[in-house]
Amino acid sequence: MIRPGCTLGILGGGQLGRMIAMAAAQLGLRTHVYAPEENSPAFEVATEYTIAAYEDEANLVRFAKAVDVVTYEFENVPSETAATLSAHALLAPNAQALAVSQDRFLEKSFIAGLGIAVAPFAPVSSEAELAEAVERIGRPAVLKTRRFGYDGKGQVKIGPEADPIAGWDEIGRAASILEGFVPFEREVSVVAARTASGAFAAYDLCANEHRNHILDTTAVPAGVSPDTEEQAVRIARSIAESLDYVGVLAVELFLVTDDGSERLVVNEIAPRVHNSGHWTLGGAATSQFEQHVRAVCGWPLGETARLGRRVEMKNLIGHDVDAWEEILAEPGAHLHLYGKTEARAGRKMGHVTRVFPDQG
């Protein structure tokens, strides 16, 4: 049994690992962060850290033996890394969750197999398959690499006039899927947690807006019908249960409105705490980071109730962060900075959460 005083291992040293480590410390856990980059943001708040490659087996084994449970902040953990860690420590979420979410084809097949709506999709690993996929899915469509895509990287749109092969060239002819275009109204996400004993708790559905393919703002409540909100939670629960999932997961969905009725289409799943759940830090009774720690430790889940009638989270990207002092002076704004030194364009430097009280 994991108790306060035990050590949580965290793979990945970015802002998600940093906020997980802080939540773990609040609950009396020690933390050990493993990441290849020197000066990783999470190192600054960790009890211990290891700087080593994710492929460095000796260091992985040493790390796994030094901790009581291992979690991670990113879904692209190599499967060999996951296997090595699992052999010496409890890994949560499990390797299956990683395998499914790392590969867009596997992910969509898995979700569709649960009877949950996804965009039409087809695998592309040859010019012949590409032609067949375009024929079947139609245009416009999006060609996406099966692996390692994030924030719009590894994606190319195939418009009515475009040459699909030129598009495939653009993303390096990697194994891909072609996805049909979903005419969505809005992007929403469910952030939820599940424990090994099957306890499950979801936060309020979030409405997300992107800018340059990077999450810009999250607003809660999402402004959908109660039925749609319930359906979204059922989808998340079904996915979590089918994966025997342990920890916080996020499910990104498209909200489609046909003749005034709403339906949901799953875009992708993230087997980790998620940027669209940052609002819970200060905006919900329990933050997603604390919830994740509780779940991976096998502890009772916390309350997910929203604080205030509305909560908004805005990412501070690149030089957005220069406004830190104005944000500090703003009533009701909660500033979170990640300790990154250089404000490069497109880099997530921090976020601000605004909680609008019940009154007024």
Added chain:
Amino acid sequence: MIRPGCTLGILGGGQLGRMIAMAAAQLGLRTHVYAPEENSPAFEVATEYTIAAYEDEANLVRFAKAVDVVTYEFENVPSETAATLSAHALLAPNAQALAVSQDRFLEKSFIAGLGIAVAPFAPVSSEAELAEAVERIGRPAVLKTRRFGYDGKGQVKIGPEADPIAGWDEIGRAASILEGFVPFEREVSVVAARTASGAFAAYDLCANEHRNHILDTTAVPAGVSPDTEEQAVRIARSIAESLDYVGVLAVELFLVTDDGSERLVVNEIAPRVHNSGHWTLGGAATSQFEQHVRAVCGWPLGETARLGRRVEMKNLIGHDVDAWEEILAEPGAHLHLYGKTEARAGRKMGHVTRVFPDQG
């Protein structure tokens, strides 16, 4: 000017330093904790730490030069230590605040000099002075060492029949003060912050209950009249301004009820974040730890509004902490553990904050 990315130095490695360090990290600061004890709780969340004595001048100088501002978690910082640090770094709160709060005689004289009520008191440094003090103050009274008293240590009650000299022997015949007994209804405290530019913000008055001379619970609101609450804040502000104070300070007061009317008598001041302000972590818009960091960095103060209609904080002392799992399962309870390994009797192991929502 101190900005995110700068380093906050923290003298003292206990739970207060730990929670200050976590608040600093949230705002993108690096932290450096200086404490003599190995395995200090604050080390686990600090960017850097130094294990050295508070009298180790070479290490103090190295520490002060490595940080942008130094603060502390305890008032018994030796004056030579404060002087050394001040010579090489900004020290906040300043050395004067330390000097006044370290010595009960100086403290009471200073407060009385501001026209604020304190218990009757007299200095005791000889048997003659002791006899004179008992004569003037009357009985029952409390004999307290001028320095290094906390949680009831260094105190002895002088009852109607007691031999004052025997009492003084009990506390080692240290330089002391004799304090008259205040027939108080309740103990309350103000936690407030002031910046170098004179900005000031107080939290709601707290009602405190002690057990075995150690703070047991804090409840907010304190249930006093609005006039009394205003008076308490005026007292804290007057003390802070007179000391040119920078940071969070706590003023402990006795609430005395005469014929139904309330009056306040200052017990003592703490030039630091304070146990009776722990409820603000999760129970107020800005925690006292974040507020302290904002103040010592010269940043705008945060909102002090209470969340919910009532907030209660309970210390987990010694084996109280064994209930951690039940507390995690309790809706509305926020658990904070300090990472201490051994649950000795009287040791503060953590605390739990319960926020009662506005509704219901």
